[in-house]
Amino acid sequence: MPLTxxxxxxxxxxxxxxxxxxxxxxxxxxxxxxxxxxxxxxxxSLLYLAAAGVGYIGIADFDAVEPHNLQRQIxxxxxxxxxxxxxxxxxxxxxxxxxxxxxxxGAIDTDNAVALFRAYDVVLDGTxxxxxxxxxxxxxxxxxxxxxxxxxxxxxxxxTVFAPHLAAPCQRCVFPEPPDPGxxxxxxxxxVLGVVCGVIGSLQALEAIKLITGVGEPLxxxxxxxxxxxxxxxxxxxxxxxxxxxxxxxxxxxSLDPARYDATCAAPPTSxxxxxxPFEIDVHKARELLQQNPAxxxxxxxxxPFEVEICRVEGAEHIPMRQIPEHLDTLPKDAHLLVxxxxxxxxxxxxxxxxxxxxxxxxxxxxxxxxxxxxxxxxMPRY
Numbered sequence: 110m111p112l113t114x115x116x117x118x119x120x121x122x123x124x125x126x127x128x129x130x131x132x133x134x135x136x137x138x139x140x141x142x143x144x145x146x147x148x149x150x151x152x153x154s155l156l157y158l159a160a161a162g163v164g165y166i167g168i169a170d171f172d173a174v175e176p177h178n179l180q181r182q183i184x185x186x187x188x189x190x191x192x193x194x195x196x197x198x199x200x201x202x203x204x205x206x207x208x209x210x211x212x213x214x215g216a217i218d219t220d221n222a223v224a225l226f227r228a229y230d231v232v233l234d235g236t237x238x239x240x241x242x243x244x245x246x247x248x249x250x251x252x253x254x255x256x257x258x259x260x261x262x263x264x265x266x267x268x269t270v271f272a273p274h275l276a277a278p279c280q281r282c283v284f285p286e287p288p289d290p291g292x293x294x295x296x297x298x299x300x301v302l303g304v305v306c307g308v309i310g311s312l313q314a315l316e317a318i319k320l321i322t323g324v325g326e327p328l329x330x331x332x333x334x335x336x337x338x339x340x341x342x343x344x345x346x347x348x349x350x351x352x353x354x355x356x357x358x359x360x361x362x363x364s365l366d367p368a369r370y371d372a373t374c375a376a377p378p379t380s381x382x383x384x385x386x387p388f389e390i391d392v393h394k395a396r397e398l399l400q401q402n403p404a405x406x407x408x409x410x411x412x413x414p415f416e417v418e419i420c421r422v423e424g425a426e427h428i429p430m431r432q433i434p435e436h437l438d439t440l441p442k443d444a445h446l447l448v449x450x451x452x453x454x455x456x457x458x459x460x461x462x463x464x465x466x467x468x469x470x471x472x473x474x475x476x477x478x479x480x481x482x483x484x485x486x487x488x489m490p491r492y
Contacts, residue, residue, distance in 0.1 A: 119206075123162070141167070142158055144167065146236045147182070149310065151168070151170070151233070151310065156184055156314075158314050160205055160206060163317075168194075170214075172193075173193055181301065184201050199212075227254065242260075247365060249271060257269075260309070268313055305337050392480045398445065407445070409459075411428060411429060411430040437466060442468055443470070453474065
């Protein structure tokens with residue numbers, strides 16, 4: 110696709126590179142790239158892909174912009190709080206480069222993933238949960254599209270390109286099974302240095318540009334790791350697994366079964382249920398119970414101390430999740446324990462632990478203090 114006079118000026122620094130030149134820039138203009146997740150990794154990826162002149166960019170996300178996103182999700186701003194992330198990101202990309210087409214998509218699921226991936230040349234995975242990552246990897250294998258994988262944790266990150274059709278492994282070759290539920294906290298629980306997202310997301314954009322233009326050596330069969338505290342990069346070779354259930358010699362995963370991904374990182378079901386004390390309730394039911402029977406209902410906040418400093422629910426007893434085992438003797442087994450955290454993930458695991466250790470009246474508050482702030486106390490700070 111030929112470049113316009115305006116584009117020749119806009120991309121002049123690319124054109125000066127012999128490895129890219131007009132031919133490479135025209136490849137970028139003709140390329141279609143799908144970015145899954147307009148968050149910490151998707152933000153820098155999208156910004157650089159748009160600035161580089163990728164002609165058709167798809168953005169897939171189901172979430173809305175929240176205040177705590179702005180520390181790392183630099184494609185959004187304060188004015189976009191409450192807006193759909195796809196709409197906020199698309200607006201920003203069109204402002205950066207009016208010569209490109211930007212298309213918004215909703216959530217990726219088993220019904221649409223393969224067909225959607227086939228409509229693009231390269232897919233970038235900027236998601237933050239294992240269920241979606243495995244779905245994206247399996248779909249990319251079935252669609253025969255390279256998947257530029259990126260992930261972050263606290264002060265570290267990693268990037269690779271999963272592409273069995275290009276002789277590189279897929280995610281299941283490297284990580285056959287997801288980690289046990291609750292064993293790997295997300296950034297909402299463990300935290301993340303915002304600039305690490307910028308490093309890893311920019312590298313994902315770089316890998317996509319290399320795949321499109323043919324410049325350099327993409328991270329096919331190689332995993333690049335980054336440690337921000339030492340500012341050290343390392344590269345690890347990743348072999349393909351001939352017995353891989355998705356891309357091996359006799360693949361077992363030939364379609365996307367919803368049950369496979371719904372169960373990937375779901376919390377284990379409790380074996381101790383109670384009709385009187387349900388395993389989980391919403392914030393409205395929690396407030397009702399506190400008002401009806403305050404003498405026999407205990408509200409347990411299992412967040413970290415710094416989170417409690419940001420906002421708290423009046424009357425809640427603070428016991429960080431990691432300290433719950435040593436407080437078992439101090440918790441009354443005849444009281445109804447309502448457990449909450451930020452979004453409900455940690456408290457769900459604590460509730461499971463309590464029920465397995467003789468507290469059948471432990472109940473998780475779905476949505477955590479974030480839902481409480483939205484639905485019960487709208488003036489409460491959110492993070």
